[in-house]
Amino acid sequence: MKIKKFTLFYFSLLASSISLSLEHYPEEAAIASAHSLASEAGIEILKRGGNAFDAAIAVSAVLSVVEPYGSGLGGGGFFLLHRSKDNLQVMIDGREVAPISATRDMYLDEDGNPIPRASRDGPLSSGIPGLPASLEYIANHYGNLPLSVSLEPAIRHAENGFPAYSTMLKLLERKINIMNEEAKRIFMPNGSIPSEGDLIIQKDLANTLKILGEEGFSGFYRGEVAKRLVEGVNSASGIWSLDDLASYQIKEREPIIGYFQGMQVIAPPPPSSGGIGLINMLNILSGYQINNLDSVSRIHLIVEAMRRAYRDRAQYLGDTDFVNVPIDKLIDKHYASSQRASININKSTPSNLLPGISPIDYSTGDQTSHFSIIDNDGNIVSATQSINFSYGSGFIPKGTGVILNNEMDDFSIKLGTPNGYELIGNEANEIAPGKRMLSSMTPTIIIDDRGLAVLGTPGGSRIITMVLLSALAWNQGESAESITSLPRFHHQFFPDLIQYEPDAFSDDEIKALKDKGHSLRPLNSSYGNMHVVTWDFETGDLDASSDPRGHGEPRFLESVNLE
Ligand code: GLY
Numbered sequence: 430m431k432i433k434k435f436t437l438f439y440f441s442l443l444a445s446s447i448s449l450s451l452e453h454y455p456e457e458a459a460i461a462s463a464h465s466l467a468s469e470a471g472i473e474i475l476k477r478g479g480n481a482f483d484a485a486i487a488v489s490a491v492l493s494v495v496e497p498y499g500s501g502l503g504g505g506g507f508f509l510l511h512r513s514k515d516n517l518q519v520m521i522d523g524r525e526v527a528p529i530s531a532t533r534d535m536y537l538d539e540d541g542n543p544i545p546r547a548s549r550d551g552p553l554s555s556g557i558p559g560l561p562a563s564l565e566y567i568a569n570h571y572g573n574l575p576l577s578v579s580l581e582p583a584i585r586h587a588e589n590g591f592p593a594y595s596t597m598l599k600l601l602e603r604k605i606n607i608m609n610e611e612a613k614r615i616f617m618p619n620g621s622i623p624s625e626g627d628l629i630i631q632k633d634l635a636n637t638l639k640i641l642g643e644e645g646f647s648g649f650y651r652g653e654v655a656k657r658l659v660e661g662v663n664s665a666s667g668i669w670s671l672d673d674l675a676s677y678q679i680k681e682r683e684p685i686i687g688y689f690q691g692m693q694v695i696a697p698p699p700p701s702s703g704g705i706g707l708i709n710m711l712n713i714l715s716g717y718q719i720n721n722l723d724s725v726s727r728i729h730l731i732v733e734a735m736r737r738a739y740r741d742r743a744q745y746l747g748d749t750d751f752v753n754v755p756i757d758k759l760i761d762k763h764y765a766s767s768q769r770a771s772i773n774i775n776k777s778t779p780s781n782l783l784p785g786i787s788p789i790d791y792s793t794g795d796q797t798s799h800f801s802i803i804d805n806d807g808n809i810v811s812a813t814q815s816i817n818f819s820y821g822s823g824f825i826p827k828g829t830g831v832i833l834n835n836e837m838d839d840f841s842i843k844l845g846t847p848n849g850y851e852l853i854g855n856e857a858n859e860i861a862p863g864k865r866m867l868s869s870m871t872p873t874i875i876i877d878d879r880g881l882a883v884l885g886t887p888g889g890s891r892i893i894t895m896v897l898l899s900a901l902a903w904n905q906g907e908s909a910e911s912i913t914s915l916p917r918f919h920h921q922f923f924p925d926l927i928q929y930e931p932d933a934f935s936d937d938e939i940k941a942l943k944d945k946g947h948s949l950r951p952l953n954s955s956y957g958n959m960h961v962v963t964w965d966f967e968t969g970d971l972d973a974s975s976d977p978r979g980h981g982e983p984r985f986l987e988s989v990n991l992e
Contacts, residue, residue: 454513454807459973460488461909461960461983462800463499463887466591467491468984470582471802474574475986481804482510482571483579485812486564488800490583490638493560494631495591497616497832498600498819499798499887502637502649504834505559506814507697508567509684509872513807518874522680523563523814524700524865525556525836529676530668533860536842548842549849550607552667552824554835556866557677560814561641561649566679569645577642584642587635587830590628594980597629598622600819608823609665612832615825634830650674654829661826662833676863680750687760689715692877692904696896698756699749702742703871705759706893709741710734711900712765713772720905725941726774728934731901732920732927732947733772735894739852739922740783747857748865754857777946780925797887799872801962803971805986811872811883813892818849839866850890853923871896875903880966884912886959886976891928894919895957909961909974917957926950 458481460471470491471484479487485508493501500506508521536547548554568576602622605613615631617623640648648654655674662669685704687694689711696704713734719727745754758764771778797815802808816822816834824833841854848854850869858867869892872885882903886895899912907915916933920926926948934942939949958979963972975981 454805455803455964455969455971456805457971458484458802458804458986459962459971459983460484460800460802461962461973461975461981462488463492463798463958463960463975463979463981464495465980465982465984466495466586467800468982472984472986473582474579475804477574477578479574479579480572480806481802481808481810482567483574484802484804485800485810486567486572486576486579487582488802489560489564489812489814490580491586492798492800492814494583494587494634496597496798498597498604499796499816500560500814501816501821501832502561502634502641503555503558503821503831504814504816505556505836506563506812507701507868507870507872508563509695509697509811509874510571511695511809511874512571518684518695520682520684520697521563521567522682522700522865523559523566524868525559525834526677527556527837527840527860527862527864527866528668528673529670529862531837531860531862535860536837541843543843543846548838548840549818549822549835551609551822552662552665552669552826552833554822554837555662555667555669555824555833556836557669557673558831558834559677559679562646562677562679565641565645575642576645580638580642584635584638587631587638590630593623593625593627593629595625596980598625604820604823608820609825611661611825611827612820612823615830631830633828637829637831650677657828658826658831661824661829665824685756685760687711689900690904692875692900694900695874695876696871699746699754699867700865701868701870702746703869703873703893703896705746705754705756706738706742707871707873707896707900708760709738709765710897712760712762713737713769714901715762716766716769719901725938725945728918728938728942729777729945729947730772730774731897732918733778735897735920736778736780736922737768737783738893739920740780743853743922744855745857746867747854748867751861751864752857775945779946780922783922796889797870797892799885799887799958799960801883801885801960801973803883803962803964809874809881809883811874811885813870813872813885813887815868815870815887836866839868847923851924852890852921869893873900875900877904878966879906881964882909882912882961883963884959884961886957888957890921891917891919891956894921895959899959899961909963909972912961913959913974913976917955924950928952930955
């Protein structure tokens with residue numbers, strides 16, 4: 430889907446970097462998100478005088494209401510912003526943090542073994558949420574409108590209800606056994622799983638959103654809401670305190686920037702592993718004519734780049750407020766050359782032959798949520814938010830309507846032990862009070878002389894490789910729609926196998942990859958839910974696409990004096 434507006438853009442390729450200098454703006458806006466009500470809320474806020482940042486608040490908050498399995502006020506997120514008036518690019522880090530009482534071995538039994546599901550079910554698995562603070566922070570520092578206005582659509586949908594839909598109900602059925610009574614009361618108002626089209630009404634959540642809108646940070650992190658959150662958590666063996674909430678802090682972070690065959694790629698820094706991983710993989714691949722290779726060689730080299738980047742993720746990455754991460758080295762082109770030197774074009778490299786890290790069935794794509802926005806002034810938001818696995822911890826503290834995350838599972842709960850995404854890690858990502866758990870969320874902006882693409886997706890550990898495949902597709906001239914429908918494959922160092930969507934590879938490709946020594950894991954279903962907005966600098970076209978695997982629909986706001 431496209432809208433068209435002819436404007437001129439000036440774009441220059443400098444010695445080693447691309448400088449985006451917009452002389453004209455699109456004069457329209459486009460939003461792609463996981464739910465049409467969320468995209469529409471963003472457009473509503475733009476019409477009321479908001480900019481992309483206000484629209485992002487509206488989209489984010491509506492997703493928290495209508496996609497309760499994916500993200501919410503009880504979780505966190507990363508908001509990658511581009512502000513056109515001063516070319517500022519910044520990431521608002523609203524990731525959850527470990528509670529003050531958290532300890533490194535809190536999910537291990539007396540023998541030092543992980544207690545099954547302790548980091549995934551119930552409020553002991555919940556980090557201190559960052560999403561409400563992100564919304565307030567963005568409104569205060571970047572928005573045009575008061576927070577209370579941008580939250581209005583979300584309050585309306587929580588109060589009046591939204592129609593239940595298939596994915597939401599399928600996941601509810603799957604997670605209902607771990608939910609507390611309050612969550613069951615809200616999502617099963619008649620005592621059983623609702624039917625498609627039944628209204629899901631969330632009065633308590635509407636009230637919490639109202640208080641957040643009126644009182645800002647204090648409305649959620651102090652006072653009555655905070656008290657209810659802490660009481661609820663601690664009545665079910667959680668370890669939150671009022672101090673945990675009151676001391677939560679948003680961080681502004683400088684994005685990771687890399688270059689690949691004429692593209693500038695802007696992506697999140699730690700505590701996301703996305704930016705470093707993505708740039709590292711692109712750097713490795715920049716040593717090949719990746720677009721001119723036969724399909725098997727291309728897949729093989731991409732997989733070998735994935736393997737090496739995920740090995741480094743496990744080895745080095747964690748919250749940079751707590752540990753030293755060698756970011757400069759990991760995104761350095763010379764470092765990538767040394768990684769490339771270990772790649773054999775004819776044979777896979779067994780992961781256990783790569784240095785470091787001792788070894789380690791999940792479904793993905795239905796948790797977490799991404800949205801992309803470009804407004805008529807050229808402001809951009811690429812945001813991914815999460816409560817981790819579907820319906821997070823399954824726990825709603827009484828009277829809040831807020832479903833809490835189970836993001837603590839993103840820490841390395843025992844060195845070398847796989848988490849819910851089969852990811853391993855070491856000391857860099859061990860639990861510490863106030864520390865942010867490592868994430869794979871990768872909201873990204875790509876700029877080249879063709880235009881600009883704003884993209885991201887849910888999908889746990891597979892997020893970074895989905896963004897990589899999308900970046901390569903953009904580089905090959907693909908449209909927003911073909912990027913979201915691209916077949917997907919993934920490798921993450923351990924387990925040492927290529928995971929792939931049904932029909933991603935032909936029989937011949939599968940045989941040839943096996944001949945190169947790869948193990949393959951065909952997946953039963955597709956994964957991811959990518960939302961892309963693009964802007965063609967030559968024609969001025971805005972284009973947007975929501976992943977055909979999900980329920981999202983993009984929305985556009987055309988200018989009144991459109992030619
Ligand atoms: N909770 C998934 C991630 O942040 O990577």
